[in-house]
Amino acid sequence: MLNVVVVDDEPLARKGMLYRLGDYKTLKVVAECGNGKEALEAIAKHQPELVFLDVEMPGMDGFAVLEQLQNQQLPMPYIIFVTAYDHYALAAFDVNAIDYVLKPVEAGRLKAAIDKALKAFESRDDQKHKSQLAEVVSRLTGDAAETILERLSNEEPVVDSRYPDAISIKDSGEITRVMVIDIDWVDAAGDYMCIHTRDGQTHILRKTMKELELELDPRLFVRVHRSAIVNVNTIVKLQMLPNGEHQLMLSNDQTVKVSRSYKDRVKQVFKGA
Known part of the structure; x- marks a missing residue:
């Protein structure tokens, strides 16, 4: 036994x-x-x-x-x-x-x-x-x-932690530590990133989408648009719209558009897609 x-x-x-x-x-x-x-x-x-x-x-x-x-x-x-x-x-x-x-x-x-x-x-x-x-x-x-x-x-850690557990965001003289697992999705707003977290807050990060993408574990986050990244744990549905485009329905009832160039990458999240 x-x-x-x-x-x-x-x-x-x-x-x-x-x-x-x-x-x-x-x-x-x-x-x-x-x-x-x-x-x-x-x-x-x-x-x-x-x-x-x-x-x-x-x-x-x-x-x-x-x-x-x-x-x-x-x-x-x-x-x-x-x-x-x-x-x-x-x-x-x-x-x-x-x-x-x-x-x-x-x-x-x-x-x-x-x-x-x-x-x-x-x-x-x-x-x-x-x-x-x-x-x-x-x-x-x-x-x-x-x-x-x-x-x-060598009795070293089994897993090499290549991605940070948290992201530090500076704003008005303050630094907010946002846990990566709490991020629902990210969208670009000009030269800034809007970090949307599961508690409903939005944090503004001065960083490019490409720079942020390199800091996020690709097993947990998927690029769905040139201006959007989504935490795969929040994805509920992939919907096809009447005009042939696709969008994601997230667990917080938010919808995020999926561009054609990232559609196949998004479908990998869904078993059998």
């Missing part, structure tokens, strides 16, 4: 995962966590063999949890990534020990991931485990697997 920790910041998602895992007699859930900090504490306390780890969480995401596990030299459990956004599933990959499942979780896909973890545990090999972890992180981040293995060997 494998001890399991379930990590997800959405209570309903955790409840759904716990319900599904109840069908597996070989798994014993020893803790459920709502954020990265709780996950680290639970892993240190219970030393589970398997963790279902949400990728997108405020404050400390799934990649940061992996980094802290390595930094704190905690036992590395097998990881099954869980994500609601299929842009993380850059390719279908076949590994024996760790995998990912896409929300909403499908029973067949979950079973396949669990079967891989059980099979790997039966013939557990630390170096093989590290290689498989490196392969998954490589596919999710774009970093070379060899680079990730080198970081593991």
Whole structure:
């Protein structure tokens, strides 16, 4: 029997995962966590063999949890990534020990991931485990697997944080620190950028669209127009208008026009598009 920790910041998602895992007699859930900090504490306390780890969480995401596990030299459990956004599933990959499942979780896909973890545990090999972890992180981040293995060997952070967690915006003698995960979308206004955040505020940034785009993680933000960037987590619908043009409907009920030159890039956000 494998001890399991379930990590997800959405209570309903955790409840759904716990319900599904109840069908597996070989798994014993020893803790459920709502954020990265709780996950680290639970892993240190219970030393589970398997963790279902949400990728997108405020404050400390799934990649940061992996980094802290390595930094704190905690036992590395097998990881099954869980994500609601299929842009993380850059390719279908076949590994024996760790995998990912896409929300909403499908029973067949979950079973396949669990079967891989059980099979790997039966013939557990630390170096093989590290290689498989490196392969998954490589596919999710774009970093070379060899680079990730080198970081593991040197006890360095697994994930290289190339993009800032926050953007500093100067205005009227004040500096406001805006968390990147709170940005819904961005549009250009002449030589300025209007940063629209989930709390309904708009911040004015003196920077070009190209400069800002380089600071935003392309896995989380997509350019939809020469004057607009959207957080993929806020996208609800891609709509075709009567005139043949497209627009995005965001979770805040805002609509953003999609230009023809960026249409294909936007469609990559939608599974099967």
